[in-house]
């Protein structure tokens with residue numbers, strides 16, 4: 001991968017989370033990007049714990065220079081009944097390891113304020129990689145409608161395009177977490193690349209890969225092997241794969257090197273009620289409908305359709321082992 005003269009600035013909106021931890025570490029070992037901040041959100045854990053884990057992970061990485069801005073504790077419609085995936089990541093979000101509390105503190109700004117500030121500071125230059133429900137991104141758009149054009153790109157891990165979801169047959173977890181926010185983001189006009197589980201379910205870290213990580217002396221590889229047990233156990237039980245899905249690392253690498261995925265373009269709307277709440281429906285523009293639909297006159301987004309899974313797994317492994 002050719003390294004650009006000026007690394008791409010990225011902000012990771014995250015709910016750490018075991019695969020989030022992996023993605024953050026991969027980003028910190030990627031010379032193509034400069035991580036200028038982490039913003040936190042509920043999803044794999046509640047927001048307060050996401051902030052604690054984000055600060056902790058930066059301390060593990062020796063990168064306490066990176067600011068952490070705390071995000072929303074409720075959905076965009078002020079919903080407090082959140083669906084938290086602690087059964088995937090452990091009660092602490094990091095494989096039930098009881099890590100000591102971090103020394104560092106979150107900054108005074110909210111996630112949405114930080115996102116708007118940075119997008120205004122570097123117009124068109126900041127990539128936001130959203131690894132959890134999209135509440136903070138929707139709040140940034142509410143706070144400053146010009147955020148849609150000032151942000152460089154939003155690469156989001158979310159959606160199940162033409163495949164079953166992972167919360168239920170209709171919905172993927174991040175979109176299900178705040179479908180109203182997701183619909184705001186998808187129709188905002190920002191440059192969006194959605195990486196859904198139709199793509200990330202092809203990116204599998206096997207038991208053998210994990211053994212290789214274990215046998216390496218990489219600092220991040222060693223740390224992750226400690227926390228990966230819970231994530232592997234969940235996958236062994238819930239799916240019949242011999243390994244774990246690398247959702248968040250795939251999304252981060254799609255942001256780092258867009259040539260690792262191919263995408264199609266169209267209009268995405270999100271179902272916000274009923275039994276298909278959280279369903280993402282892409283209109284591929286192949287038919288010109290005679291009638292006005294809920295997809296008419298909405299901006300298009302990019303939706304990943306294929307992925308170079310072996311290249312992603314190799315990059316994840318190499319960067320974690322070389323740390």
Ligand SMILES: O=c1[nH]cnc2c1ncn2[C@@H]1O[C@H](CO)[C@@H](O)[C@H]1O
Pocket residue numbers: 017018019020044085088131166167172173174197238247248
């Ligand atoms: O079965 C699941 N239920 C809920 N969340 C999950 C599940 N599997 C993975 N994730 C989490 O949700 C995002 C991908 O949808 C990933 O961040 C992953 O950690």
